[in-house]
Amino acid sequence: MRAIKSKDTSVEVLLRKALWKRGYRYRKNDKTIIGTPDIVFKKYRIAIFIDSEFFHGYNWEIKKTKLHGNRDYWIAKIERNMARDKKVNESLLSKGWVVLRFWGFDVKKNLQGCLKIIETQVDEMKKKIFYIDNEKFL
Template sequence: MDTVCRSKIMASIKSKNTKGELLVRRYLFKKGFRYRVNDRHLVGTPDIVLPKYRTVVFVNGCFWHVHAGCSDSVRPKTNTAFWDKKFAANVKRDQKVIKSLEDQGWKVLVVWECELKGKEKREATLLGLANEIWEGC
């Protein structure tokens, strides 16, 4: 794959309103949760913010956020130095954001995109997410 083609593919990847985010948001709304989306007032601009429960949810892509042990989290075979640096920076930033939010009293939950694949796995993940949000009440 040439550089121009790779660049077009990477540029087309969305950072907001991804399939996973929309799926999680629809589920939470059906369960009666009300939330804000991509709240820029909070560090890391969480995908979903539930102020009533003092909880934020990040719906992370396994590739970009380096989901350990996941088959979707594969380092590209070309330009490996660039990707190693990029992934390390992403992981470090994620850890810093989570710590900062927790220090501010927020409960931080992460849903990985691979946990939303397949009906049974998706249902179990979403039910578990709802239970974790309710847990603090």
């Protein structure tokens, strides 16, 4: 378990570099935000998580039947991770944040699609901020 990276994984770096190249500025692994998102746009209240398929339970109902070594440990661990992810999502959403979660393989195979989703959300939040700011002057 010591060898498992929790931040600066190859898919995180890939997405961050692509965002930076497009001119987006962000914070990474911000501990002040619940769940410590991998990428944060604080101004727009957008939290982005890049989840590994194994540790966050992609296709969990199928995958858990195929676990062999130390089965009880892994099932409990991954299900706790999934429950924690759900709790983090609910907490952030209740505070007005937009939560985006991408599977690692989605970032690798469809980087442009992931970027498009992020850009769309940033644009939507920019519009909301603009209108909120304008309401002060009305």
